[in-house]
Amino acid sequence: MELTRRALLRRGIEAGLALGLLGVLGHGLYALNRPYARGLLASAAELRGLLADGDAGIRVLDARPLLQYRRGHLPGAANVWDGDLNVWTDVPRRLAPAPQLAEVLGRAGVSRERPVVVYDGGEGVWAARLLWALRYLGHPDVRLLDGGLAAWRAAGGALTTEPPRVEPTTFEPRVRPELLVEFDELRAALEAEADVDVDADDKPAPLVPVDARTPREYAEGHLPGALPLPADALLRRDGRFRPAWLLKVEAERAGVPLDPARKAVVYSNTGLRAALAYVGLSLLGLDVALYDGGLAEWKARGAPLVRVRAAPAGAGVVEEHRSTCW
């Protein structure tokens, strides 16, 4: 009796371990093959196919400076440079008022009825900023060419210097205010969170600030409660976005809650790298908004900053924990 019970226990534990192993294998393969959220990225090969069709009616926008655009661009691409979309006041690079944007986009032949694909030289930030602006203005179908011009060329895509035939349209903006966070709102939210008793079983703060700058900039001063997610960590070396599973790992490492009920507010100094983080976190299906004023405005308004003296445990200092043995 005693012996059979023991044998049964052995079998049970061995079966449990085998099942656990299968679970890890299955979950791991599932996680590694996690797809991007749909409708944000277009691969170079995909775009080539779509453009070859001709009927897709896609409007391609080149987000590089005009001079670079003139030297060669995707066939049919119109140029929309960052400088035309933003204004420089006491705070650098803020999104221009909606009517001005509508005019710029209308000249480039953008309407809400036609899908848009944006690209830049492969830096990602310019195209990401344009994508965010278009979404903010209510465009329902904007995608980013993954890897930009470099990926297009690597995929065998041709360039042209021929100016495209662009029929000006009227772009009717339908502003989505939930994609842009202003200073007052953010400051109030962060202060409210700071006031909340730690022990109180309150709902978690709805706004989670995410700093898209480098770990060093983060250490020198960031918004209270901000999580470090360097924009560099979102891209591969060739400028394409990292695969979804790796984006998720980076977001988890930074501590970003993977909870669509909470909103991540990305920021950088002037909103360029923040736009990249906007795309990166949106690829995980999260609810993301951009604090356009960025650290420049936050500092100028004299709002409190947090400095890091020692490296925080496990946060954003990944290179510190490099492996030197396996």
Next chain:
Amino acid sequence: MNAWAVVSGLIVGLAFGYALQRGRFCVNTAFRDVVFIRDGTLLRTWALAVAVQLLGLQLLMHTGLFPAEPDVPPLWPAANALGGFVFGMGMVLAGGCASGTCYRVGEGMLGSLLALLGFGLMTVVVDRGALLPVQEALRWSPSSSSGEAPTLAALLGLSGGSAGQLLLALGVGGLVLLWALWTGLRRGVRAPHQRGWPWLLTGVALGLIGLAAWVGSTATGRAYGLSITGPIRSWFLWLVTGDAGWLDWGSWALVGLIAGAFVAARLHGEAKLRVPPPGRTLQALGGGLLMGFGAQLAGGCNIGHGFTGLAVLSLGSLLTTVMIVLGAWTASALLFGAPGERLAALWERLTAQARRLAQPQAQTQAQQEEGSR
């Protein structure tokens, strides 16, 4: 650090420790037995595990199911060679390789516990402490023009993801697999007086556990499989600095390993606290220190290099593994017998083999002659 890294690390570690204890898997014994008692059972287990993991991982990679780029340990010729050799000598003194020592800690061997503590201490001493200059002096890599990871495939000019690379992996893995099965199945799966798992079960189980480790660990952002040196270093660094950022999937797998070995030993009436004779205690500590020094210098032990690194055909891992074997043989010869005697025995065996190969022919000739008469 997310909770899943802890859970999946612990699960894989538990299974690993369980299989190590039931299969009595010790690379130290495996390499030594081949020469000193001419028994290849454990060597076959190891080869089988390596082959199963190699084939599994390469197939997953080439079918696109495993889309990550695995971490390939760098090639540091001097550090790999010296580190591997010292590690090999150390494990003979300590009475077990890294995995063997860990599972024996789970069985309750206090000598092995001492060796493990020495091992962990030395990894930190070499990596950030007094012996850092040694590591810095010896860890240089030959310049690579292609910028590709130092693997056997890159050495042969096969680029990543190509069909040639897959063929190479299938070829190497298939040969090892065939050798293990061919030589093993002729001798039978189960030996008389066997209490633990037969070699076939242990080998296949370890290979699959290694594969699950690759997948589970990579999904948490650590693009590597099973290892022991890195994780034990991470625990010591965490203890010393209090920085929890050091702990990752591998750290939890190491905890699981020891716990899994304990569970296995306990369930089979093999767990008990055991103390070696006094002299042997010191020897185990010394062996552990040497193992830590060698493994940290080489960038891994018989698991990180000699098992997991081989799955990506890393050149550094191949070199380290060869040097671990040589170090183990050297130390065994010095400790347990006149080296000359052993060599003579080996020579005699080889010549006997040659004679045996030649004999059947002579016999048939003789028979023919007899028949014609």
Next chain:
Amino acid sequence: MSRVEAKSEALKELQELQEKAGKVHTLDVRGEICPYPLTETKKAMARLEPGEVLEVLLDYPLSLETIPRWAEGQGHKVLKVEERGPAEWRIVLKKSGG
């Protein structure tokens, strides 16, 4: 079975074996791990006369398999492999020849 009983049982068996084989030598390698149980057994067997019996007391699971495997490879006879108590075993070997 209590410990004392187990011991007396083992003693009885030992006597039986001694009667049968003439003489039994004992090697205690409890506490030792790789490779000492095996190397000590090899040394002890080398000192034995053909036909003599050696009992090895050990608590190291790995050697529980390698010692019989080695002994059979050498042509010695493995008379017994048995559990003596919690995580403690006894292997009885008879030297070849004689």
